[in-house]
Amino acid sequence: MADFTFHHGGVSVPSLDEAIDWYGRVLGFTVEKRFPIAAARAQAAMLRKGPLRFELFEVEGAAPLPDDRRHPPSDLKTHGNKHVAFRVADLEDFLIEMAAKQADIAFVVREAFGKGCFLRDCAGNLIEFVEEPDG
Structure with a gap:
């Protein structure tokens, strides 16, 4: 391969x-x-x-980016690329920093399967940040 x-x-x-x-x-x-x-x-x-x-x-x-592509649950209903995701060490610390920078926090996930959030960039594009435990 x-x-x-x-x-x-x-x-x-x-x-x-x-x-x-x-x-x-x-x-x-x-x-x-x-x-x-x-x-x-x-x-x-x-x-x-x-x-x-x-x-x-x-x-x-x-x-322009359609409105339904600006929200993670509705974006999943359209085929195609969805977002890129980056790993963060601590989601809560990251959210505090992003709020201080007045970033557009689109969606926060705190579930048994994992924690993360989506930001919208200045054009509305979704970017995911995931807290993934080591190991």
């Missing part, structure tokens, strides 16, 4: 500059590089935080 590792997640946003600011201010990502994608009529940026990468696209004439 071919060997591979995760490289990045990507989202389309209405304003590349606003999204770069949000991902930097709220989640601590920095710009690794910016580049045009002529075939898609897009401007893009690869963001990085340690080994994590996230790609943002501002595409000319793109449609």
Whole structure:
């Protein structure tokens, strides 16, 4: 079987500059590089935080994110990619930090199967954060 590792997640946003600011201010990502994608009529940026990468696209004439894609339970009712998820050491500490940064906390899960939350970025895209016990 071919060997591979995760490289990045990507989202389309209405304003590349606003999204770069949000991902930097709220989640601590920095710009690794910016580049045009002529075939898609897009401007893009690869963001990085340690080994994590996230790609943002501002595409000319793109449609806004539909409302049902902004809430995790309703988003699951549409086929396709749903979100990327990052691991956090302590969900409660993470939620306090995100509230202090006025992040849009879309949904919090505290169930027997696990704990986590979803944030909406500045364009409404969902990003999941999971507290997973070691071991």
